[in-house]
Amino acid sequence: MxxxxxxxxxxxxDAITHALAQHGITPEYWTASSALCWLVIPTADGGEIGIEDGDSDVEVRLSDYRGMRALYTPARDETGGSYETAIYSSPRLYHREGGAERFTAELQTMLTAITACIAAAQARHRWTLRYGAVPAPSSGWTPAIVHLDTLGxxxxxxxxxxxxxxxALPRVSLDVVRRIAADIDAENQRHRDRDTLRITDTTVDVIDYADGALIERCEPNEDATYSIGHGYWTWTAS
Known part of the structure; x- marks a missing residue:
């Protein structure tokens, strides 16, 4: 292709719709208000994938491109609850630079994440936060050094x-989570554009810097480590 x-x-x-069509995917168009616009893709398990620009608006020209993210929300469970998790987020979300060239470079990566999510929803008819866009953990975890963009x-x-x-999909100790949270807070003092961490007695929450919304709630793994931002934070490992 x-x-x-x-x-x-x-x-x-238009550009996203065209790209999805090349993969046989037809989104529904939905507008929450005059200022907030998304493209929505229904999934076989009764959930949906929403695609939004860094301005929460897909009705912008590519010359004003600020990055994009794809958010998956499953059908409500038997308690009436649900959650939203990012399956793709541009490495430079909220930064208006690069325009159409940057959009083209990021597009295939987002489409890979979306098609993987759709396929899993068709196969399982249920999507879970831990085993959705992120591969299931296996044995053989080994020490590594990771970076989060310029942090680390x-x-x-x-x-x-x-x-x-x-x-990458690292697991980190609670002490390292605290270091990451402090580094993010320090960076956001200079230019506030990175999701923050909220550490509670039992979980680590990823919080959207723009509106304070809960993006992900991370419970400890069986080895007391945490899997933070899997699938959408730009982790690299060495």
């Missing part, structure tokens, strides 16, 4: 797996 050359004057919603290095455990967008 040839890569389509997008131009800065094209609308983000941090000691961690990895097992060689990566999520569909190529990011």
């Amino acid at each position: 040839t890569t389509h050359a997008y131009t800065g004057e094209q609308m983000l919603s 290095p941090y000691p961690a455990l990895t097992n060689g797996l990566t999520c569909p967008n190529g990011f």
Whole structure:
């Protein structure tokens, strides 16, 4: 399949819709309000994948591109509850730079994550946070050094797996979680554009920096480590 050359004057919603069509995926268009616009893809388990721009708006030109993320929400469970988790997030989300060229470069990675999510929903008819876009953990976790973009290095455990967008999937101790949280807070003092961490007695929560919404609630693994931002934080391991 040839890569389509997008131009800065094209609308983000049109460009994403065109790319999805090449994979046989047809989104529904949904507008929450005059200022918030998403593209929504229904999944076989009764859930949906929503695609949004860094401005929570897909009705922008690619010359104003601020990155994008794809959010998966399963059908409500028997308690009436549900959750939302990011299956893809642009490495430079919220940064208006690169335009159509950057969009084209990031597009295939997002499509890989979306098609993996759709396939899993069709196979399982149920999507779980731990075993959805992220491969199931295996034995053989070994020490590694990880970075989160420019943050780090941090000691961690990895097992060689990566999520569909190529990011590493580290496990870190609670002490390292505290270091990461402090580093994020320090970085956000300079330019607030990174999701933060909220550490409670039993969980570590990933919080959207823009609106304070809960993105992910991470419970400790069986070895008392935490899997933070799997599938959407830009972890690299060495």
